[in-house]
Amino acid sequence: xxxxxxxxxxxxxxxxxxxxxxxxxxxxxxxxxxxxxxxxxxxxxxxxxxxxxxxxxxxxxxxxxxxxxxxxxxxxxxxxxxxxxxxxxxxxxxxxxxxxxxxxxxxxxxxxxxxxxxxxxxxxxxxxxxxxxxxxxxxxxxxxxxxxxxxxxxxxxxxxxxxxxxxxxxxxxxxxxxxxxxxxxxxxxxxxxxxxxxxxxxxxxxxxxxxxxxxxxxxxxxxxxxxxxxxxxxxxxxxxxxxxxxxxxxxxxxxxxxxxxxxxxxxxxxxxxxxxxxxxxxxxxxxxxxxxxxxxxxxxxxxxxxxxxxxxxxxxxxxxxxxxxxxxxxxxxxxxxxxxxxxxxxxxxxxxxxxxx
Amino acid sequence: xxxxxxxxxxxxxxxxxxxxxxxxxxxxxxxxxxxxxxxxxxxxxxxxxxxxxxxxxxxxxxxxxxxxxxxxxxxxxxxxxxxxxxxxxxxxxxxxxxxxxxxxxxxxxxxxxxxxxxxxxxxxxxxxxxxxxxxxxxxxxxxxxxxxxxxxxxxxxxxxxxxxxxxxxxxxxxxxxxxxxxxxxxxxxxxxxxxxxxxxxxxxxxxxxxxxxxxxxxxxxxxxxxxxxxxxxxxxxxxxxxxxxxxxxxxxxxxxxxxxxxxxxxxxxxxxxxxxxxxxxxxxxxxxxxxxxxxxxxxxxxxxxxxxxxxxxxxxxxxxxxxxxxxxxxxxxxxxxxxxxxxxxxxxxxxxxxxxx
DNA sequence: ATGAAAGCGCTAACAC
DNA sequence: GTGTTAGCGCTTTCAT
Numbered sequence: 001x002x003x004x005x006x007x008x009x010x011x012x013x014x015x016x017x018x019x020x021x022x023x024x025x026x027x028x029x030x031x032x033x034x035x036x037x038x039x040x041x042x043x044x045x046x047x048x049x050x051x052x053x054x055x056x057x058x059x060x061x062x063x064x065x066x067x068x069x070x071x072x073x074x075x076x077x078x079x080x081x082x083x084x085x086x087x088x089x090x091x092x093x094x095x096x097x098x099x100x101x102x103x104x105x106x107x108x109x110x111x112x113x114x115x116x117x118x119x120x121x122x123x124x125x126x127x128x129x130x131x132x133x134x135x136x137x138x139x140x141x142x143x144x145x146x147x148x149x150x151x152x153x154x155x156x157x158x159x160x161x162x163x164x165x166x167x168x169x170x171x172x173x174x175x176x177x178x179x180x181x182x183x184x185x186x187x188x189x190x191x192x193x194x195x196x197x198x199x200x201x202x203x204x205x206x207x208x209x210x211x212x213x214x215x216x217x218x219x220x221x222x223x224x225x226x227x228x229x230x231x232x233x234x235x236x237x238x239x240x241x242x243x244x245x246x247x248x249x250x251x252x253x254x255x256x257x258x259x260x261x262x263x264x265x266x267x268x269x270x271x272x273x274x275x276x277x278x279x280x281x282x283x284x285x286x287x288x289x290x291x292x293x294x295x296x297x298x299x300x301x302x303x304x305x306x307x308x309x310x311x312x313x314x315x316x317x318x319x320x321x322x323x324x325x326x327x328x329x330x331x332x333x334x335x336x337x338x339x340x341x342x343x344x345x346x347x348x349x350x351x352x353x354x355x356x357x
Numbered sequence: 358x359x360x361x362x363x364x365x366x367x368x369x370x371x372x373x374x375x376x377x378x379x380x381x382x383x384x385x386x387x388x389x390x391x392x393x394x395x396x397x398x399x400x401x402x403x404x405x406x407x408x409x410x411x412x413x414x415x416x417x418x419x420x421x422x423x424x425x426x427x428x429x430x431x432x433x434x435x436x437x438x439x440x441x442x443x444x445x446x447x448x449x450x451x452x453x454x455x456x457x458x459x460x461x462x463x464x465x466x467x468x469x470x471x472x473x474x475x476x477x478x479x480x481x482x483x484x485x486x487x488x489x490x491x492x493x494x495x496x497x498x499x500x501x502x503x504x505x506x507x508x509x510x511x512x513x514x515x516x517x518x519x520x521x522x523x524x525x526x527x528x529x530x531x532x533x534x535x536x537x538x539x540x541x542x543x544x545x546x547x548x549x550x551x552x553x554x555x556x557x558x559x560x561x562x563x564x565x566x567x568x569x570x571x572x573x574x575x576x577x578x579x580x581x582x583x584x585x586x587x588x589x590x591x592x593x594x595x596x597x598x599x600x601x602x603x604x605x606x607x608x609x610x611x612x613x614x615x616x617x618x619x620x621x622x623x624x625x626x627x628x629x630x631x632x633x634x635x636x637x638x639x640x641x642x643x644x645x646x647x648x649x650x651x652x653x654x655x656x657x658x659x660x661x662x663x664x665x666x667x668x669x670x671x672x673x674x675x676x677x678x679x680x681x682x683x684x685x686x687x688x689x690x691x692x693x694x695x696x697x698x699x700x701x702x703x704x705x706x707x708x709x710x711x712x713x714x
Numbered sequence: 715a716t717g718a719a720a721g722c723g724c725t726a727a728c729a730c
Numbered sequence: 731g732t733g734t735t736a737g738c739g740c741t742t743t744c745a746t
Contacts, residue, residue: 014724031732037731061484064417081440094466287439290591396716422738423721423742
């Protein structure tokens with residue numbers, strides 16, 4: 001409504017005002033503002049000076065309308081401050097800006113009726129040129145996503161089968177993450193590894209579960225029952241209380257650090273030592289992971305690299321609608337070994353520190 | 358570029374296409390899409406059906422251009438996944454959407470040359486109707502912010518003196534947060550409270566420092582030297598190592614939970630018990646706070662309420678440019694008492710558990 | 715309660 | 731290199 005005055009009136013300067021002041025045509029101003037060639041340095045300077053003097057700022061809406069491109073990308077995130085999603089969002093923002101686009105953000109709350117489809121819809125209403133879906137969860141309506149979306153979509157954190165028509169890429173490394181964690185525990189000498197999983201509706205949780213399962217299979221180990229969790233430390237704690245009485249549990253891979261911390265707390269309260277009796281590895285490397293007791297062994301995810309790489313592909317798909325998608329390469333995963341993991345207790349005479357459950 | 362076909366062509370349906378199909382004028386379609394009155398239910402239905410059949414979706418750019426309002430709000434955040442800023446962002450997103458606006462996000466990295474001013478500028482280029490600055494830090498160029506910004510600005514986390522011309526509100530409660538923490542410790546019987554502060558460039562850090570200082574003064578207690586930190590658990594740990602040898606330290610208020618956890622870790626490693634020897638209170642109530650050892654006493658900030666309330670004011674300022682700002686009321690602060698705080702050790706015979714530093 | 719005409723401020727062709 | 735002419739798809743008046 002109220003805009004900065006070109007001079008003293010209540011209305012914003014337009015390119016034609018700049019043109020008049022610089023003594024050129026409006027189109028020339030447009031050329032200069034867009035950094036096009038075929039403008040003499042001399043004219044360019046005059047235009048820039050005039051623009052600065054007037055406090056000119058080009059009108060985004062008019063640009064978008066005339067060009068048919070909004071130069072913006074929308075991202076759908078979960079409405080949580082969870083470390084993983086939040087970190088990914090920050091990475092996406094940076095990558096989007098580096099690519100010269102603006103970023104629109106829409107949250108989906110878990111249990112939101114509209115869900116991801118609704119979020120995508122509102123982004124489409126805003127006229128974004130591309131969409132990033134970060135850490136998606138299962139929703140009704142996923143299937144018809146591809147039918148309704150006419151812009152490229154980047155899905156971060158979903159397995160390839162989510163991909164549809166213009167859904168171009170999915171750059172995530174969750175199965176590697178789980179493998180790194182599980183292998184670490186196995187190499188330490190544990191006969192098997194329990195898994196404290198995330199909510200099954202999350203692709204990230206399922207990926208981790210599958211990675212754990214595959215690793216166990218590759219080592220020829222028996223697969224213990226999956227322990228359900230919901231990412232929260234509270235769910236890790238609840239799991240820990242149940243597990244504490246089971247002496248056969250010597251190693252647990254928790255699908256994120258919060259659950260790992262809750263788990264450890266319950267174990268400790270029950271008199272089980274970590275890592276002497278039970279080893280625990282988390283996933284994320286949240287800021288406090290190195291400072292809890294005991295410092296947490298965990299797997300770090302390259303959020304920035306994932307976001308950047310994925311966005312490169314999305315922008316490519318936006319700007320070259322007919323080109324084939326370029327392959328995505330998984331960024332490296334990093335195992336951070338700290339003090340919550342160790343070899344299993346008395347390997348030769350298992351199971352008699354206390355009467356087994 | 359490529360848009361969903363109205364039918365089978367490569368171009369999106371426009372309101373006039375809907376109008377033709379419904380047998381009404383284009384203006385009537387506009388009325389229906391905007392939920393205006395003075396449209397008979399009968400016509401409304403026909404238009405809605407036609408729009409649905411065509412897959413019509415109104416063009417945001419054209420709307421913004423014609424109306425002069427983009428119906429979007431921009432938010433400037435720090436490029437971190439820190440719990441506080443991330444939570445605030447989520448709250449802002451929800452509030453923005455509830456108000457019927459779209460959300461543009463721009464990060465400022467700490468040490469970013471352009472800084473907040475640059476971020477605000479890019480938001481202005483995008484034509485936002487209002488701006489939210491979340492958890493600002495000191496920057497060069499703050500002063501001229503008001504001179505350059507022609508839309509209302511909501512500053513979350515800054516003291517009133519940041520306010521300038523169209524900077525309408527600042528809804529934050531940091532000094533209350535600090536008071537709640539400090540008072541709790543004092544009421545427990547500690548003669549004074551040390552403060553592990555955040556980086557002084559952050560308004561939030563300074564607010565907490567001032568709140569702590571004021572509370573100490575109100576109780577007539579001596580103010581120990583401020584312990585510098587940078588929000589990170591690592592800085593808390595470093596502080597803890599230095600403090601561990603000083604028996605006069607019996608209570609510490611850390612400006613956030615991460616630092617509190619690092620601090621506790623260092624204290625524990627040095628053989629100081631928490632809370633028996635030293636009480637620690639954090640701030641934020643991060644998800645793992647209840648599950649670290651010992652469970653952390655902390656102060657919870659009402660991010661959602663703060664964001665909602667602030668946004669209400671911002672939207673008001675956007676939609677009623679000439680109205681006076683309505684006063685902001687601070688949302689309630691919540692002290693969460695857990696196991697990291699207790700009365701000081703042997704109150705009657707102070708300072709001889711170990712030789713003082 | 716509905717319609718016609720006139721832009722919003724820019725980019726896109728195409729001239730010169 | 732630079733200018734001219736048309737729109738982009740809506741919202742606004744203002745009629746009716």
